Amino acid sequence: MAGEPTGEDAFCVPVRGIAVDSETRCSHYRTDWDVIAITLPCCETFFPCFECHETYCEHEAERWPPDRFDERAILCGVCDSVLAIETYLASEHRCPHCEAAFNPGCTNHWDRYFRVESE
Numbered sequence: 566m567a568g569e570p571t572g573e574d575a576f577c578v579p580v581r582g583i584a585v586d587s588e589t590r591c592s593h594y595r596t597d598w599d600v601i602a603i604t605l606p607c608c609e610t611f612f613p614c615f616e617c618h619e620t621y622c623e624h625e626a627e628r629w630p631p632d633r634f635d636e637r638a639i640l641c642g643v644c645d646s647v648l649a650i651e652t653y654l655a656s657e658h659r660c661p662h663c664e665a666a667f668n669p670g671c672t673n674h675w676d677r678y679f680r681v682e683s684e
């Protein structure tokens with residue numbers, strides 16, 4: 566489909582970002598496995614990545630504290646299911662519903678989204 570896909574109506578939750586495709590890739594992260602979007606405690610909208618959040622929000626991004634890891638904050642763009650943070654963190658980079666591979670490189674950015682201790 567030509568034009569500018571925003572993706573926001575294509576999912577069960579609102580997704581905003583730059584050039585979001587039908588599996589939540591954005592202009593920043595576009596490889597085959599960049600198929601998740603995340604919401605943050607400061608927002609009710611899902612974003613494909615941290616940079617998309619910065620583009621759309623004027624506020625500082627808040628991070629999820631460990632006592633809220635049971636919240637459903639991760640969208641799998643492939644099967645359109647929303648995962649709890651703890652499910653995502655334990656998923657070994659694979660969607661528990663559709664088995665789509667998630668980018669293991671995201672682990673390097675977890676501290677932007679979650680208050681996890683990095684080793």
Ligand SMILES: [Zn+2]
Nearest residue numbers: 605607608622
């Ligand atoms: Zn926010």
Ligand SMILES: [Zn+2]
Nearest residue numbers: 591593614617
């Ligand atoms: Zn982005």
Ligand SMILES: [Zn+2]
Nearest residue numbers: 641644660663
């Ligand atoms: Zn999935």
